[in-house]
Amino acid sequence: MIFQIILLIMLAYVVGFIYMGLYRNITARIQGRYGPTVYQTFYDSIKLFSKKNSVSYGWMFYLGPVIMATGAVLTLILVPVFSDSDFLRSVTTQGNLFLLLYLMVLGPLGNALAVGTGGNPFGVMGVVRGLTRLIGLELPFYIAVVGLIIASNSSDIVHIIDLQKTTGLNILVHPFLFIAAMISMVGFFGASPFDIPGAPQEVYSGPRTEFSGKFLALLMSQGSIFAFAKLVLIIDLFLGGADSLWMLVIKTFAIFITIIFIGIVYGRYKVEQAVDFLMKIPTLIGVIGLVRIIWFG
Amino acid sequence: MMESGFHGCDLDDSLKCKLEESGTQNTHSVMEKAAAWFRSRSIFVVAYGTGCGAIEMPPTFTSRYDAERMGVVGVATPRQADLIILSGYLAYKTLRRVIRTYEQMQKPKYIITLGSCPINGGMYWDSYNTIKKLDDYLPVDVSVVGCMPRPEAVIDGFSLLQKRIKNGEKAGWEKYDENLDFYKKNQKRVLGNHVDPSYETDWYNLENGSEV
DSSP states (O other): OHHHHHHHHHHHHHHHHHHHHHHHHHHHHHTTOOOOOTTHHHHHHHHHHTSOOOOOOOHHHHHHHHHHHHHHHHHHHHSOSBSSSOTTOTTTTTOOHHHHHHHHTHHHHHHHHHHHHHOOHHHHHHHHHHHHHHHHHHHHHHHHHHHHHHHHTOOOHHHHHHHHHHHOOHHHHOHHHHHHHHHHHHHHTTOTTSOOTTOHHHHTTGGGTTOOHHHHHHHHHHHHHHHHHHHHHHHHHHSOOBSSHHHHHHHHHHHHHHHHHHHHHSOOOOHHHHHHHHHHHHHHHHHHHHHHHHHHO | OOOOOSSSOOSTTHHHHHHHHHTOOOOOSHHHHHHHHHHHHOEEEEEEOOGGGGGGHHHHHSTTTOGGGGTEEEOSSGGGOSEEEEOSOOBHHHHHHHHHHHHHSOSSOEEEEESSHHHHOGGGTTOSSBOSOGGGTSOOSEEEOSSSOOHHHHHHHHHHHHHHHHTTOOOHHHHHHHTHHHHHHHHHHHHTTOOSSOOOOTGGGOGGGOOO
């Protein structure tokens, strides 16, 4: 089991970093640039791991990235990656969607603790923006998840995947829930219009302002692992999971490129605009989907 | 005869010493060579826009010349940066902030200067409040000459720096560590006793260092 978990983390690291590289490359191509190679994020990560670190703000500051990485890895190992085989599924029987939703906010909390210790005003501003945005992001996503739990009468992800083989994919059966979850997923990925916490022209790097070297590399690594986990969660819930590595790559990439295109087209919201939007439009769409499930089956 | 530098060379073998200095290989093991290669492929830049050269940096980093294809990306804070670009003359006040920014950066770190002002003062050679030769105060890795250098020249400077990092040549931050007395004495000469970050050591508080 330990071997499988290590293999899964390595897979998520590689796939997540290639996706982050693709994000930069595709963004560059759309902006009319040549752009970096797909492996550029690997280079960045390895370089940052090889840097010297001579800044200290106490142990809590350094524990923050570790807490974030813990949240990302725990989320990853509780999401079933392949739908048919038992491979990489030994841990997923232990948890359900409720535990998963709880673990997904562990990262932001660890981040807030660490940045508060650092005391950089831009970091604190970034954390406040991020936590405010989280209020708006969680609502439509939780409504979508609750709708799926009611519809499939189970909070077990494996059961939700299996049910989609008989009833059809959830993206077709419950399209409103998918739209609500997808809009909130754009925010969870930190793409525009919800890229408020690390807004480059406003709060510099936001929560990452004081992090350097190995800790920045750890933050980048957990970011890409977490991105992979979230993509797999979305395809498990709405696209019927993946039965092979190729299907996994194709389905996650389809979701990912949708998020990239949304992120490139739109500009950035203000904090209150983002929360306002998320509490109105996607929440309303999610509630419509929920009502549809409860009253019309 | 070449003047003896501050690197502890005798006058007799100064030429040999200069040669060694320029081509010193610091990378020995395979791991260090690999790290140097990755380091050369990924350079995070904090662009410190002093003087006129700041206007050359936006086209270098955006769609027209696109430095990101070489792995050179702008970052917002000195904590994350590997390279600081100083793009013109440095007044004493600016130098104070630049020193503070440079010392916040994590090693390995590099400096690129643009234009002739940080080399010999340029058109500010007789100014009462600008420094003439930046290399006396902070270790410059690559100087891109021109008034002002075009973005092509700036990108050429990046590729020269990448080549030197890849070959494992001795970088400016190592010289800064080895000759900290020399640099701090010069900084103190123009800035007085208020250079950030404050040092509490004996050599820094010597009387003969303070001329201002």
